[in-house]
Amino acid sequence: xxxxxxxxxxxxxxxxxxxxxxxxxxxxxxxxxxxxxxxxxxxxxxxxxxxxxxxxxxxxxxxxxxxxxxxxxxxxxxxxxxxxxxxxxxxxxxxxxxxxxxxxxxxxxxxxxxxxxxxxxxxxxxxxxxxxxxxxxxxxxxxxxxxxxxxxxxxxxxxxxxxxxxxxxxxxxxxxxxxxxxxxxxxxxxxxxxxxxxxxxxxxxxxxxxxxxxxxxxxxxxxxxxxxxxxxxxxxxxxxxxxxxxxxxxxxxxxxxxxxxxxxxxxxxxxxxxxxxxxxxxxxxxxxxxxxxxxxxxxxxxxxxxxxxxxx
Ligand code: NDP
Numbered sequence: 001x002x003x004x005x006x007x008x009x010x011x012x013x014x015x016x017x018x019x020x021x022x023x024x025x026x027x028x029x030x031x032x033x034x035x036x037x038x039x040x041x042x043x044x045x046x047x048x049x050x051x052x053x054x055x056x057x058x059x060x061x062x063x064x065x066x067x068x069x070x071x072x073x074x075x076x077x078x079x080x081x082x083x084x085x086x087x088x089x090x091x092x093x094x095x096x097x098x099x100x101x102x103x104x105x106x107x108x109x110x111x112x113x114x115x116x117x118x119x120x121x122x123x124x125x126x127x128x129x130x131x132x133x134x135x136x137x138x139x140x141x142x143x144x145x146x147x148x149x150x151x152x153x154x155x156x157x158x159x160x161x162x163x164x165x166x167x168x169x170x171x172x173x174x175x176x177x178x179x180x181x182x183x184x185x186x187x188x189x190x191x192x193x194x195x196x197x198x199x200x201x202x203x204x205x206x207x208x209x210x211x212x213x214x215x216x217x218x219x220x221x222x223x224x225x226x227x228x229x230x231x232x233x234x235x236x237x238x239x240x241x242x243x244x245x246x247x248x249x250x251x252x253x254x255x256x257x258x259x260x261x262x263x264x265x266x267x268x269x270x271x272x273x274x275x276x277x278x279x280x281x282x283x284x285x286x287x288x289x290x291x292x293x294x295x296x297x298x299x300x301x302x303x304x305x306x307x308x309x310x311x312x
Contacts, residue, residue: 001097005105006032007311008302009096010077011084012112012244014041015288016278018068019295020110020302025075027303029108032078034098036244039081040065041114042279043288045129046139052288061139064288084113089251089271107311108273108302111252111260112295113244115279115286119237120152124208132214133235137161138287140234146170149234150217152205154181158238159191165236172197173230175219177204208235243280252276259283267298273309275301 008024010017013035024031038044043061050058059067073079086097093105117135119125125133134140137151141164149169151162154176162174174191179201181188191197202223209216209229216229243258253261253270260269260276267275277298278291 001101001103003103003105005093006030006107007306008032008108008110008299009094009104009106010034010110010112011096012036012041012114012278012280013039013069013079014043014065014112014114014278014291015068016114016280016291016295016298017041017110017112018065018072019292020112020277020299021072021077021079021295022068022075023296023299024110024302025072025077027299029299029303029306030076030078031110031299032080032104032106033072034080034082034084036083036113038114038116040069042117042136046134046136048143049139049288050142051138084247087247087251089274092273094271094273106273107309108275108306110267110295110298110302111245111248111269111274111276111280112278112291112298113280114291115241115243115259115283117237118240118242120205120239122205122208125237128208128210128214128235131212132210132233133208133237135237136286137164137236137238140236141165141168144169144234147233148231149173149236150175150230150232151236151238153238153240154178154183155238155240156183156187157240159183159187161236161238162191162197163187163194165234166194166197169234170196173232174199175203175205176201177222178202179223241279241283241286243283245280257283267294267301273302273305275305 008029010033046061082098088095275298277294
């Protein structure tokens with residue numbers, strides 16, 4: 001096991017992690033960042049990003065993340081590829097093991113490991129990434145204005161996505177796998193009252209069809225057994241997200257869905273010197289710009305924490 005000691009370790013390389021890195025580096029903390037299994041995070045699987053301020057003509061998600069990385073590197077962030085496999089926050093400095101082979105002692109840790117959308121597991125979901133399949137209506141809905149789209153799921157996210165898309169699109173199918181929705185009553189009512197949302201109950205997606213782009217979906221009614229194709233242009237999967245926080249289980253305080261709980265108005269976790277930013281601690285907003293904002297908060301919190309501790 002190799003070892004090293006750093007003032008600030010950032011785990012995760014999405015908008016939250018990179019923004020934390022920019023601020024921490026400019027504050028002289030010489031941050032070390034480990035990119036996880038998906039460097040750049042969820043934005044690397046989106047198409048054009050048109051809602052991030054400062055890009056009036058929009059930008060491709062992967063390009064935006066390369067810009068974030070270049071900006072973090074410019075101020076001296078040590079950016080490496082590796083996966084945090086173990087944490088020990090029981091003593092100080094904190095210990096984080098990378099790839100089971102390298103141990104880092106860190107005087108402050110910023111957790112920005114993000115969240116991953118859950119998928120149905122159909123091969124077509126991969127085939128049509130950036131070509132009609134999405135897990136984010138706010139990111140990609142605009143590309144399907146005046147078209148027919150589908151949202152899969154029956155929770156609050158699915159209802160919210162369906163309501164959002166209904167304002168842009170000609171028609172929205174909401175595909176619910178049983179005869180009831182899990183969403184809160186108010187969200188269900190909103191969906192039921194929206195004229196251009198049609199709920200397909202007891203429905204299972206068998207396949208997504210098309211040549212280069214999504215053209216249709218094949219759906220089975222699990223009660224009648226009927227199989228039918230529906231013409232659609234966009235297929236939005238909204239069956240939940242999974243925060244990438246498994247290695248912090250029983251260490252950092254989390255809610256029942258695994259999102260890290262931070263002190264109100266800050267990025268502080270229950271462990272002194274450990275801060276959380278981005279989607280790993282936010283299941284409500286989940287936007288690049290809010291993730292970047294909390295990344296900034298985490299770096300400022302870490303800087304102030306280190307100054308109070310006298311770590312130079
Ligand atoms: P949920 O876990 O609440 O709901 C997931 C939905 O997807 C369920 O309807 C589930 O069906 C369905 N589903 C799961 N797997 C599949 C599958 N393989 N095929 C088809 N359907 C599937 O996730 P959400 O993302 O909706 O919500 C997560 C949390 O965030 C919740 O606590 C929610 O309240 C909260 N939230 C709050 C919002 C707000 O207050 N504005 C907005 C968005 C989220 P089934 O019920 O049959 O298991």
